[in-house]
Amino acid sequence: MMFSKESIPFAPSLIESMRSLGYSFESAIADIVDNSISANANKIDIKVSLGNKPYVIIFDNGCGMNKSELEEAMRYGSKNPLEKRAETDLGRFGLGLKSASLSQCRKLIVVSKKDGQISCYSWDLDYIIKNASWSMIGYTNQEVKLFPEIEMFNDVETGTYVLLEQFDRIEESTNDLHKTLTNKIDSMINHLSLVFHRFLERKVEISVNNKKIDGRDPFLSYHKGTQIKRSQNVNINGFNIVVKPYILPHLNKLTLKDIEKVGSKESLRNEQGFYIYRNERLIIWGTWFRLERKDELSKLARVMVDIPSDLDYMWNIDIKKSSANLPDIIKRNLYNCVIEAVGGSEAVHTYRGRKTKSTDINHIWERIEVRDNCYEYRVNRDIPQLKILEASLNLKQIKYLNEVITQLEEGFPITSLYVDVAKGKVVEQSAEDEERIEELYTQVKEQVEYAKENGMDYKVIAKAFISTEPYCNYNNIINKIKGVYEIE
Ligand SMILES: Nc1ncnc2c1ncn2[C@@H]1O[C@H](COP(=O)(O)OP(=O)(O)OP(=O)(O)O)[C@@H](O)[C@H]1O
Ligand SMILES: [Mg+2]
Incomplete structure (x- = not known):
């Protein structure tokens, strides 16, 4: 008979693994700010304190949570990703608050104010390890009063305060928490000003240590030259x-x-x-x-x-x-x-009368101006893959090869391509997967080896390959070829 047996995750290991999702400091803070924006906050205060016990606070004047809502919010997987969300909700997984915070530090404390009540819970990695269970720590209002800068709540009816403490990851990786956090403040400001620029331009104010940050509009849409x-x-x-x-x-x-x-x-x-x-x-x-x-x-x-x-x-x-x-x-x-x-x-x-064609890449197809403003597309006969092929052929074969290429150029289906592109029906053909990239690398290597064996200047050829399509599109290939053939 089939039967069911509940298997509860082991809290200390699962939480530890969840710390390694790959958040950077700035993306972790942005994830917490997402929640504030989803909670309709229009003022978000980030405080970074580098004192004896460094901490980061993200405080917002959003809708806040009552005790049971906060308990739910603290739960890993508090919402199902498949659930339909409000149009303005930036969340999806029911994980961000916990996973982003604890990716950076060992202790997350959340205090929230709603309906005149203050509630507070914390996830503390050492407490979880000690108890070997999914236990949070709850705090009384008396205890909450001792948290740093908690008086920010005095000015708001509703809001949420997220406190991060014990930045063990940063400390371990750099040995100089103070200096690293100082640097991270700048990259955090840069990141927030870009990813939230549309909110910052309109209704939301974000400040870091009391200094308002400006939205960074990547389109320069205010500029009259745009x-x-x-x-x-x-x-x-x-x-x-x-x-x-x-x-x-x-x-x-x-x-x-x-x-x-x-x-x-x-x-x-x-x-x-x-x-x-x-x-x-x-x-x-x-x-x-x-x-x-x-x-x-x-x-x-x-x-x-x-x-x-x-x-x-x-x-x-x-x-x-x-x-x-x-x-x-x-x-x-x-x-x-x-x-x-x-x-x-x-x-x-x-x-501006500049040459429009970039000179550092060998394109397989060249756009050639035949008359004023009239162009022809031709296969670039100087690409190294053709040179190698030609080197392996006799004169008669080279003649045939050239005839075929000319026919390919002349038979190019310009009109139907034009129509398909206009309709958005052209399927992208470039390599995305590693297998294909590996294959391309093997191709270059084989061809350069051929050049070497046949007394050609293989270094020059290797160099030509890494600036030629399609190989030049992959840093992996470029770096490997540079390494193997010792070229700059
Ligand atoms: N600052 C806040 N103000 C009000 N409610 C909040 C705040 N932060 C979190 N919450 C509540 O807690 C829930 C859980 O937050 P969490 O970031 O863990 O997940 P999420 O935002 O739902 O999804 P995601 O994992 O994609 O971020 C939110 O859905 C929201 O209801
Ligand atoms: Mg979230």
Whole structure:
């Protein structure tokens, strides 16, 4: 007979493992701030104290919790990820408060005020280990009064106070808690000002040690040189995704302050691409998901993408809310917008009379201007993979190879590609998985070895490979080849 036997997780080990989800300090704090925003707070005070016993407090004037609500909130898995949430709720897993806090420290204390009552519970790793059970510590109002800066509650009717103490992880990894926490304050401010910029621009005030932080608008939409492209709606399973491309103004139209706003000159190059928001909170940014190359051509383009949390199930959002995989159907739909955005970005460069083609990458297809503003696409015959192939062929075979390539160029189905791209029907073909990357690496290696065996200048060839498509798209391949053939 089948029977049922309850198997309760062993608290000390499970909680210890949950600490290793991979939160950074700033992403942990952002996860706690998510809760404050979901609780409708419009004022969030973060206090970092570096004294004898360093602590971090996240205090908000949100809706607060009564005793039983707080008990529920403290429970691991307090809400089911499949449950439908309010449109403004940034939560999903019922884990963030606990897992984010305890990823950084050994003790989490939450005090909340609602209906004139103050309630307080704590998860303390040492207490859990001692009791070998899922036991929280509860505190009386008398005891709560002794917590640092608890008087912040005097000014609010409702609100929540999250206190983090005993930063063992940071201490272990750097041996200098004080210095590390000091540095982390800056990166935390940077992170919060970006991921919550849309809240900061409107209704929410976040301050760190009493200093208000400004929202960092990655689109510089206030700048009159920024081109805001037509926004488009993409309907996925009945829900609307809004896509809005921005072309940032040319670098030398930007003041130092503007550049600071987008991060740095470096970030202008590296953080182009999609900015994906879930309920207005930035989740992933600065990537084209391999739809477009990160090169000079598109460096000023950034595309705002708003996805409602109803579509969470489609994009494998992780507990930290810091990564997610967009499904192909959404990527395909974003493709149109990339073309529009990149097209505009290119225009900004051309207008300045600059060469639009980036010179440091060998593209397999070259765009060649045949007459004024008229282009032809041709296979680049200088790519190293063709050179190696030619080296292995006799003259007659080389002639045939060239004939075939010319026919491929002439037979290129421009019209149908154009129509398909416009309809968002072009399937992305670049390699995503490790197996394919490994395969590509083996290809380069084999070809360079061939060059070496046949007395060709293999170092020059290896160098050419790592700046040629598709190999140049993978840092892994580039680094391995550089290592193996000792090239710069
Ligand atoms: N600052 C707060 N104010 C009011 N309620 C809160 C606050 N922080 C947490 N809660 C309550 O506690 C619950 C649990 O929070 P927790 O962060 O652990 O999970 P979540 O936000 O539901 O989901 P996720 O794991 O995705 O963050 C929340 O759903 C909310 O009801
Ligand atoms: Mg949460």
